[in-house]
Amino acid sequence: MIEEKDISLEKAVLVGLVTQNQDEEKVKEYLDELEFLTYTAGGEVLKRFTQKVEMPNPKTFIGSGKLDEVKDYIHENDVTTVIFDDELSPAQERNISRILNCKILDRTNLILDIFAQRAQTSYARTQVELAQCEYLLPRLKGMWTHLERQKGGIGMRGPGETEIETDRRIVRDKIALLKAKIKTIDKQMAVQRGNRGSLVRVALVGYTNVGKSTLMNVISKSDVFAENKLFATLDTTVRKVVIHNLPFLVSDTVGFIRKLPTQLVESFKSTLDEVREADLLLHVVDISHSNFEEHIESVNNILAEIGCDDKPTIMVFNKIDAYKPQDFDEEDLMSERTTAHFSLEEWQKTWMHKVGNKALFISALNKENMDAFRNRVYKEVRDIHVTRFPYNNFLYPDIEELE
Template structure:
């Protein structure tokens, strides 16, 4: 049995990075740049890199036989403690690679989970990370726990218990069950808390990790939240008041950053933390315009939003860090693809006035305050209105349910098809939906301002 690599002092673990690039996998100019950032964030010292391009992965060791030997020699030469793959490996492949190299082996998912475990501060985020780690490690039978103690054992070894090499399945499954129950309670509380905020519209910052969301929030609200130049500096949602000239106060939330191939278990576990995003009136998608892989990062964020089932929410794309762009042609390349994007620099506060105006216009343009009459038996439409809009009030009659709701224009399709009638809020009776009601697509921008305290 291979000896454990225990970290008993402040000396960082030495890591070798590895990646297999398959023919159908797009690779940036520097294929290991992002993994290098993740490894550094986890606290390791990167001492070597290895890349292989291959038609298919080797079943037993992922890398080809020759590359495995090259990896072993690199580990030996650099005295590395851990090999970190920018791929997802099977339990068998990890065991075979550990046996071949004599070093601990992590895949991308386990590394991300480890970073989240190290950065979780609130009770809610710690529960979410622990659940994601257990669901990932349960089928892998490696280096995990039967006791719930925490002791530093280096990257990939943080989290709920690290004393034993074998997983006690019964204890793990019981703990997973308990965590899901507790997180369910937390999610319900968070959902009620977010839904109860009626005093102002809500805007949520989303984006790729290290795109500058926290810095932007500080620039807009003087929030003073942590803003560090590293991946996943923010794991917990923070909400601050933001005053928009000619509009009023809105609530601005900063959330955990996304990343490509974000573990599904982590997305599911963080549902409560992302509740602010799910119920926001407007999303500000912050992208690092200075990053060479900005297009891939934007696509990765939209993929995660789709997993959260909020990809249809009204969104403004904000191109941050324009002060770090070396060539104007690089910014123009992004603007050519996303002509409605708003270029800003949160660091130098350039472009923030334009962003503020755009947010005010979007909040006024995209939402309708309506009275909608629904058949009491149409539970599907009632559930849709609650999911897609903000229910202000409901009145149940014998033949009709009157719902006052603030709805995004883009979500009005099902309501127009199924509702008995639709009318602007507070205008009394209205004709049936057939023929279709001409609901104005763009109410005056200054109308909602009167509703903001």
Template sequence: MIETAPQQETAVLVGLINQNQDEKQAQEYLDELEFLADTAGAVVKKKFFQRLDVPHPATFVGSGKLEEIQNYIKIHEIDTIIFDDELSPTQLRNIERELTCKVLDRTNLILDIFAKRAQTAHAKTQVELAQYQYMLPRLTRMWTHLERQRGGIGMRGPGETQIETDRRIILDKIARLKEQLVKIDKQKATQRKNRGKMVRVALVGYTNVGKSTIMNMMAKSEVFAENKLFATLDTTVRKVVIGNIPFLLSDTVGFIRKLPHGLVESFKSTLDEVREADLLVHVVDISHPGFEEQIDTVNETLSEIDTREKPTIYVFNKIDAYNYVAKDEADLSPKTNQNYSLEDWKNSWMGKKNTPSLFISAVKKQNVDDFKKKLYEEVHKIHITRFPYNDFLYDPEWIVDPQNKDEEE
């Protein structure tokens, strides 16, 4: 019997250990890069680490490490090598000259996933724009095999290399894509205006923290949710009613560390829902060992789009998956995040700061009523400022489980 199913690409990952990221962080970053590779459809066979203060300007890693990687790739017939940081055009060209496989960097991998996930014309246009912006400075490597156009009768003059021709074509495409995005953004702005003065709530957070699951739970919708990075690219808006107050809830694209600048620029229009929201629900995966760094990443991105000061509720999701490891008193090593119980976290900066914080499991429906009551309270505060003469009676006791509510009706 002949097998017709396509074989998965095999890949190796490469990361640096330096003054900006220690061995533990480098391992965590490559674990995330492995998740990205898995999302793109590749199987990771090995991870390589190189200790360098700064990336090697020619090959990212030293010549000895590159030779070690080359030997492994040849022996195990690896298809792709993926670097955890963005490679310069020179580094990319030199590495491809040395190795006999496809070379990608983190940016290229993320762009590939975005292209695969994009569904609407808006998302596809944004991804295509980011891809061309990434491609433009790397044309030298792509066209080194081409020579200057031939001269002759009717062809005299300064001439033009193939790379110059393609650079001009790409610049024209970038200009057209930007024009398309302006038109789409105007349509989106009109849609937002037509929604009236309803309170707007936006779900924000790192990728794969459970935003779409919370959206489905709150709005009884069927937003695509999967245990993959960037399962959601297009912003989804649904009308939600808690108790006696209706509001709009939006699910947005997740953030990630080392997000390519071109993607941030391209997707700023997608984040207009966040920029125009009245209230942010910052969803955090508390079961992830590096969730505090993920919080910082999200807050940095929110600052880039001038939404850092908006009223925010922190929702620490996936408490059912949180793995508490009690620390032995004889162990003098520093505590890790997993050495704190959920009660410890509730009594830490999360519970003591002015920003409301809740601990839930959207999948297991744990503490969901507490989340709804807090959301009701915060939406109500905004609602009464917008409709001071037409306010509903504040009554958090109206909040019940949607299933029970349906049964009562």
């Protein structure tokens, strides 16, 4: 039976460059991720275009020959959107749009669009709007070329402010208002965090779509929205969790991604205050993803950027049920290969177990090895709590006593 394609999906093609800094394998990885982003935003990728160059063309990003090839394809296949893997300059976006005569997006624009779709609370919507305005400001000329003309007519002659300048001023004023609004909400949230008392705070961090929200649902027995799409969670969710009578707070934060737009990092730094103020980080990793090592590096880079790289951290390798043995080299695991996933003893013989302070291997979806996960989290949280309140030592026994 032939599968029917969803006619509501927007037809798109992707464009990436093979350069000195990005080999063909890396470009393929980035375009795979860009395709997932496109799907998350409501698009369907029909074709990918790549070109090998030393550096991007300053006028059109790709060469004129490749641009003609893209133009012919999109016109023959009624493609409405062309998405570039790297951020385009305002001039590049303008020039490409003029030649291809269709909607032109770059990775930054696409991520902003997904964030706009996913934002639920007033806080998240304000942050996304701020990022969009900062992205839009230098691109006003390309979007509103008709506004560059001076107004004419009686009483309007002579020097004056052009409409494009007026629009820029309006956007700058809007940015100032949004920043002020975020500052006000930040103060309110700081008060809320202060009112949570002396409970130990644990934050889930990790790449987007690694299963943080699913794990949050399992350990807190709550119903946080989880979906197999990128950026399913934008708003920070905080839940009270109790393990072996020890209460503490767990927060689920926005997922990270490679090439995360600068505007979003700036806008969402305040949301990441939950990470900054956490006593313990659970760095969740999708072990089934072939590029999970790069994901770990991307998350660590962003944690360093917000000053959280020195916090106590437990590496939690999730989705062991979805792991495919062919994703690894022979020396990484046992020499014997089967289609079944590995036992916990086998996982613990890998190099991953040695990352940080003894990593955990779980499947949040299938609730595999969750008892070991809870015991480990209990031990770490208890150590933090007892250090802070030594007189409470008798209330919460060592995990060895419980076992």
